[in-house]
Amino acid sequence: MSFETAKMVDQEDKMTTTDTSPAESAGTAPEGMRVHNLDIFYGNFLAVRNVSMDIEPRAITALIGPSGCGKSTFLRSLNRMHEEIQGARVEGTVTLDGVDLYGPGVDPVVVRRQIGMVFQRPNPFPTMSIAENVLAGMRLNSKKLSKSKANEIVESSLRGANLWEEVKNRLDQPGSGLSGGQQQRLCIARAIAVQPRVLLMDEPCSALDPISTMAIESLMLELKSSYTIVIVTHNMQQAARVSDRTAFFNIDGTGQPGYVVEMDATEKIFSNPTQQATSDYVTGRFG
């Protein structure tokens, strides 16, 4: 453990910090996200300790590990959703393309517009139609949206989420009428409609059947050409299938903080990991 983190800290030190806000630096080449010595708390309880990792741009990073090891907590700290729970806080830095998301004066609302999220259970807004769901984030960003522009965004986002052909004739119907897999793709369309720089996915397939899961996985592989994707998954085959890099989280016992055991190229994690715990986990000997 200590060896691995030390190695990552070295990488962290090379990072350069610029003063541009996330919105301003959109034109420059993406550097991805860098997490440095991140401790995550619920009140006084340390839930995840000392995470340092690089999340490469335009690639899929998978977070795996046993239940309760803090993967989801860590994921939620990447777009500052974590702090929505009363008493929740972090120490350390998370940067997106060089800007510290937890820096002074950074508005979590702006952070979340840059870093979209897809949840474990599909959560389209029940009172909104399919089209309105896709546009929900756009309406927050820019109040005025011409009808043609709106239609354009709805189509491109739904095409991007591989849902267009299935729903193009019923865009005005409620999103809750779709199947679970379609709803999840609708949520992905909603998230990518605002063109975020990073897409966080918290076990996006765990409530879906295998066919829908395949649809989401192939979609992720398409999306990674434009988006940086971080996915939490319990399904190790899924991590092996879709991700470029994998981080293995573990926990020493109940009430102990979770931590990153190791992070490496996915092939290496699944074939020849450095740590025994990782090897045990990916081969199914525990967890």
Add this chain to the structure above:
Amino acid sequence: MTSLVSSKPKGQFGDRIFRRVSTGVSLLVLVVLAAVAIFLISRALPALTADQAEIGVGGDDGEGEGFLSYVLPLLFGTVWASVLALLIAVPIAVGIALFITQYAHRKISSLLGYAVDLLAAIPSVVYGLWGIFVLAPFLSKNLFPWLSDNLGFLPFFSGTTSTSGRTMMTAAVVLSVMILPVVSAISREVFAQTPGLHKEAALALGATRWEMIKMAVLPYGRSGVIAASMLGLGRALGETMAVALILSPADVISFKLLTNQNPNTIASNIALQFPESSGLEVNTLIATGLVLFAATFVVNALARRIAGGEVND
């Protein structure tokens, strides 16, 4: 197999008792409701069937006008006062409920919740006294002249402004305070049940707290707030003491809020007139009570329909 059939479990006896008791108490509600309805109808009938020229309460001015023209101003006053109270109370109640469920720290929110619930525990006669001694003079000194000067072109604020403050406006404000607890308590419950999934969906899209409330909390709680408002309206319709103490009544149908000539409410009118009534006058008052009963019934049915219909969607 035999043991399954022949065993005489003790639980079965208790089960039967409990079922009968619970059935009994539910029937009791229907019996009481029927008893009240029968009482109202039977005592109201004489007034409804009598020669309408004899109908009237309070001697000189009311005599001989007929039941319909007697009850109409009262029904108007009842509905007008209640609707005004609702217009004042609902936005405030929803604001309180949103603050408690979405903004406040847990400790503050439970404290505030208790405080609002406590408003419901104050007897209505106390509200009436507070209204007449504190609120009426205060409003007539500070608010009414301003409303009359600046918004006097609106029919609501026209006419001679009351100096005592015993106006429809004061009554509506007091009524709104009285229905605030029930509306805010129910809205609070509904808002608190907003699925975390929907709130997170909004927040993750970069919604501010208010945008999150607009996207997730209010659409979810809408039917609940409507049902809560209807319950509040039901309470305002039947409120007696506070209105009887505050309002300076007259036999009119008037939308003016700041004058001494206010339509009375049915319940308040019964309370004021009953001690001095006899014979057909009593029947007439009970008949107005029947009208109130029917009006409240309609409101409750509407509330059910709105709340139920939304849930089924």
